[in-house]
Amino acid sequence: MERDDVALIQRVLSGDENAFGVLVKRYQKSVHALAWRKIGDFHIAEEITQDTFLQAHKKLASLKNPDRFPGWLYVIAARLCETWFRKKRPNIQSLEATRIDVLEKTAYSAYICEQREAAAVEHQRKVVQKLLERLPESERTVMVLYYLGEMSCEAIGKFLGVSPNTVKSQLQRGRKRLRNEESTIRETLGSVSLRPNLTENIIQNKDTIRGKNSNKGLSIGTKTVKNNLSQNAMQWNLPKDAKMRLGKGSINEIQYSPDGQFLAVASGIGIWLYDVATHQEISLLTAHTRGVDSLAFSPDGRTLASGSTDAIILWDRSTRAQTRLTGHTHWISSLAFNPDGKMLASDSRDGTIQLWDAITGEQKWTLKKDSDNATMLSFTPDGRTMVSVSWEDKISLWNSITGKHKKTFAMHPDCSVTGAAFSPDSKTVVIGSDNGTVYHHDLDTGELKLTLTGHKEHVDNLAFSPDGKTIATSSHIDETIRLWEAHTGKHKKTFTALHARYVRGLAFSPDGKTLTSGSGDGTIRFWDAETGNEKHTLTGHSERIYSVAFNPNGNIIASGSTNGIINFWDADTGQYIKTLNGLRNGFKDPADSLVFSPDGRTLACGHDGIRLWDVQTGEHKMQLTEHTDTIESIAFSPDGKTLASGGWDNTIRLWDAHTGKHKKILRGHTKSVNSITFNPDGRTLASGSDDETIRLWDVDTGKNEMTLAGHTEWIESIAFSPDGKTLASGGAESIILLWDIDTRKIKMRLTGHTDWVYTLAFSPNGNTIASGCIDATIHLWDTQTGAYQKTLRGHASRVKSLAFSPDGKTLVSGSDDGSVLIWED
Numbered sequence: 001m002e003r004d005d006v007a008l009i010q011r012v013l014s015g016d017e018n019a020f021g022v023l024v025k026r027y028q029k030s031v032h033a034l035a036w037r038k039i040g041d042f043h044i045a046e047e048i049t050q051d052t053f054l055q056a057h058k059k060l061a062s063l064k065n066p067d068r069f070p071g072w073l074y075v076i077a078a079r080l081c082e083t084w085f086r087k088k089r090p091n092i093q094s095l096e097a098t099r100i101d102v103l104e105k106t107a108y109s110a111y112i113c114e115q116r117e118a119a120a121v122e123h124q125r126k127v128v129q130k131l132l133e134r135l136p137e138s139e140r141t142v143m144v145l146y147y148l149g150e151m152s153c154e155a156i157g158k159f160l161g162v163s164p165n166t167v168k169s170q171l172q173r174g175r176k177r178l179r180n181e182e183s184t185i186r187e188t189l190g191s192v193s194l195r196p197n198l199t200e201n202i203i204q205n206k207d208t209i210r211g212k213n214s215n216k217g218l219s220i221g222t223k224t225v226k227n228n229l230s231q232n233a234m235q236w237n238l239p240k241d242a243k244m245r246l247g248k249g250s251i252n253e254i255q256y257s258p259d260g261q262f263l264a265v266a267s268g269i270g271i272w273l274y275d276v277a278t279h280q281e282i283s284l285l286t287a288h289t290r291g292v293d294s295l296a297f298s299p300d301g302r303t304l305a306s307g308s309t310d311a312i313i314l315w316d317r318s319t320r321a322q323t324r325l326t327g328h329t330h331w332i333s334s335l336a337f338n339p340d341g342k343m344l345a346s347d348s349r350d351g352t353i354q355l356w357d358a359i360t361g362e363q364k365w366t367l368k369k370d371s372d373n374a375t376m377l378s379f380t381p382d383g384r385t386m387v388s389v390s391w392e393d394k395i396s397l398w399n400s401i402t403g404k405h406k407k408t409f410a411m412h413p414d415c416s417v418t419g420a421a422f423s424p425d426s427k428t429v430v431i432g433s434d435n436g437t438v439y440h441h442d443l444d445t446g447e448l449k450l451t452l453t454g455h456k457e458h459v460d461n462l463a464f465s466p467d468g469k470t471i472a473t474s475s476h477i478d479e480t481i482r483l484w485e486a487h488t489g490k491h492k493k494t495f496t497a498l499h500a501r502y503v504r505g506l507a508f509s510p511d512g513k514t515l516t517s518g519s520g521d522g523t524i525r526f527w528d529a530e531t532g533n534e535k536h537t538l539t540g541h542s543e544r545i546y547s548v549a550f551n552p553n554g555n556i557i558a559s560g561s562t563n564g565i566i567n568f569w570d571a572d573t574g575q576y577i578k579t580l581n582g583l584r585n586g587f588k589d590p591a592d593s594l595v596f597s598p599d600g601r602t603l604a605c606g607h608d609g610i611r612l613w614d615v616q617t618g619e620h621k622m623q624l625t626e627h628t629d630t631i632e633s634i635a636f637s638p639d640g641k642t643l644a645s646g647g648w649d650n651t652i653r654l655w656d657a658h659t660g661k662h663k664k665i666l667r668g669h670t671k672s673v674n675s676i677t678f679n680p681d682g683r684t685l686a687s688g689s690d691d692e693t694i695r696l697w698d699v700d701t702g703k704n705e706m707t708l709a710g711h712t713e714w715i716e717s718i719a720f721s722p723d724g725k726t727l728a729s730g731g732a733e734s735i736i737l738l739w740d741i742d743t744r745k746i747k748m749r750l751t752g753h754t755d756w757v758y759t760l761a762f763s764p765n766g767n768t769i770a771s772g773c774i775d776a777t778i779h780l781w782d783t784q785t786g787a788y789q790k791t792l793r794g795h796a797s798r799v800k801s802l803a804f805s806p807d808g809k810t811l812v813s814g815s816d817d818g819s820v821l822i823w824e825d
Helices: 002-013 015-039 040-062 068-088 100-104 108-132 137-147 151-158 164-175 180-188 198-210 222-231
Strands: 242-246 252-258 260-265 272-274 280-285 293-295 302-307 312-315 322-325 332-337 343-348 352-355 361-368 374-379 383-391 394-399 404-409 419-424 428-433 438-442 448-452 459-464 470-475 480-485 491-497 503-509 513-518 524-528 534-538 545-550 555-562 567-570 576-582 592-596 603-607 610-612 620-625 629-638 644-646 652-656 662-666 673-678 684-689 693-698 704-709 716-722 724-732 735-740 745-751 756-763 769-775 777-782 789-795 799-804 809-816 822-823
Touching: 002 015, 015 040, 015 068, 015 724, 040 068, 100 789, 137 164, 151 164, 151 684, 252 503, 252 513, 260 293, 293 332, 302 332, 302 644, 332 620, 343 374, 352 383, 361 735, 383 419, 383 428, 383 724, 428 470, 438 470, 438 769, 448 629, 459 503, 470 503, 470 684, 480 513, 545 652, 545 809, 555 809, 555 822, 567 629, 592 629, 603 629, 603 644, 610 629, 684 716, 684 724, 735 756, 735 769, 756 799, 769 799
Parallel strands: 332 374, 419 459, 545 592, 545 799, 629 673, 673 716, 716 756
Antiparallel strands: 242 822, 252 260, 260 272, 272 280, 293 302, 302 312, 312 322, 332 343, 343 352, 352 361, 374 383, 383 394, 394 404, 419 428, 428 438, 438 448, 459 470, 470 480, 480 491, 503 513, 513 524, 524 534, 545 555, 555 567, 567 576, 592 603, 603 610, 610 620, 629 644, 644 652, 652 662, 673 684, 684 693, 693 704, 716 724, 724 735, 735 745, 756 769, 769 777, 777 789, 799 809, 809 822
């Protein structure tokens, strides 16, 4: 059947429209069954089924692996169901509401008979729906696909991406739970028929959806097909050799344009511009080679300044023309335009504040600070004075014309600065502190005017409303946003149950009606500044990606981030599948060292403890907590029976992967164990440590068989080749060592990285090794000759994790910039 699908798809792409009709007839019941199960309304599910096939026809050329067409349909249908849920459910017209002239045009008795029959069928469907709701989601889905979709267990397995045996067991469990009602379910679902003209509607409407630019004649995987993917904002400005991006990067700062039309988001991969009216992405600006830390719009809104470790860039908002300002040697913590927009001030952790001509880009003054700590910058309304608030509890005033220092005020002795914001007239500054207090200072005199108390600790984001009457503050400790009267300090309102992680930016819209917050949970939320009600949420951003992994089948990518969230993605389409969200159970630790069990049924991750999830259901199975410190690495044995873990407590622990029982402790390292891996035969476990050694352990006895010494600094990552004859190791020395396991000798040194090597991965055939570096690059090497092959550039921060797909054609990388990149063969 799968190869038959491939042939049909190729025929469709070659212009044979009849072939698409065959695909529709083959899968329409399956798609409808899924939609009905999710939505609960039979007729709306028909509409979603139609839309699913229309979208599938439109995007068919973007399907990289036609063998997975059923699963791809599943993803499209599921996304359409989610979209429907976001909208208001339509009202169903009752018989009493039907116009009398319509009734008069029909044979009344026949009409009533038909309505009663339809009502009876609908009632029976609702009864069945209630019965099915007694089942867990996985069993409910299988029951509907089996009886309504008329699919075999093998077909359901292909559709859902699980094995036929898994489908059979779920079907059997579902039958047992509803033993007495199964005949009713079979009869009702088995007798259901879709609209007879559903297929024809899809075929007739697909040309309208497709538009004028047909993909006729395109072969799968061509450059033109790849360009179709760029219509998705997530695929804008992809780096060379990358075919897909997952995640919009971490949120570092947010700023409204002065006219309120755009929201700029400084992220780990660049600058996202959103249309405030539609909440849609407008552009992704990616000229920086590192994550963007700071933003500022000029007063007229025509220029956007962005600061990063590599440079400051001035962007013309209309033309996207760039002016690059270089001179700082560290990251830019703050940017500010003077009132006429002709001057830009920048603060850096290199210990200087620089003043620039914002028109020419010429550097005018370099102001030396007392330390390299970050500061917040602003100008007085006349533009003649620049103000800086230091994280060392000082307010400094500078003559912006001459660059001369004017005076410095010491702030409250109990104030350890964590954030600051200037009033619109630049006459006052509010300062957040680590003790939870907000201090309100007069900038002319340095006098402390008000003290705002209410937050528990660490007020790290502050913002004034445009009229200067309201102050917004946030704390990641008490997880609240608070509003205050600026002149009296009176507390006005508290927003609670907001983001699942700390707020990374606060901004009022220019009209003062909306307060916007960006968070480490990957969302940007728009709040009614008067009522505190949430108006809209933007998603897609993420925190630093700590780990990535392919499942054994290669059709799912798992990504784990520092906020504890694990996302599943379709490896072919990049479509989001689901989230394993530890935050729901209060788990906020990073999702580190993701690894699938060999059978693909279990996902493990570690940080403070090891957590195991059921991949199919998303249910949390168990937690292992014997380690006394952070866990750095986890590995399943090849037979899936043993789970190994290593961490900062200098130990390696072995567990029964099925029961979670602790089996033994391996001691020998004198410092943190950073990486562990099983030899493919499962008999040997290798570990790399901060103590600069690699140890080989007998898994059965727990005995340390051999210690390999060759590194002169800590070891961050190790990996066995697929044949088990070679071990690769890398770390702080910026070199990679290849060890011959039989002789225990170094057989090759790979040099070329400019900073320490963080992660290593062998291709499945063992011919290539990929290495990820803290300098944001990925290098590919020939393992037979040691020859350097190429460098993959595209991440803006440390490459934390690498994984090859089982077929070796795809490499996936996760980075501190908050994105996952999928690289072509």
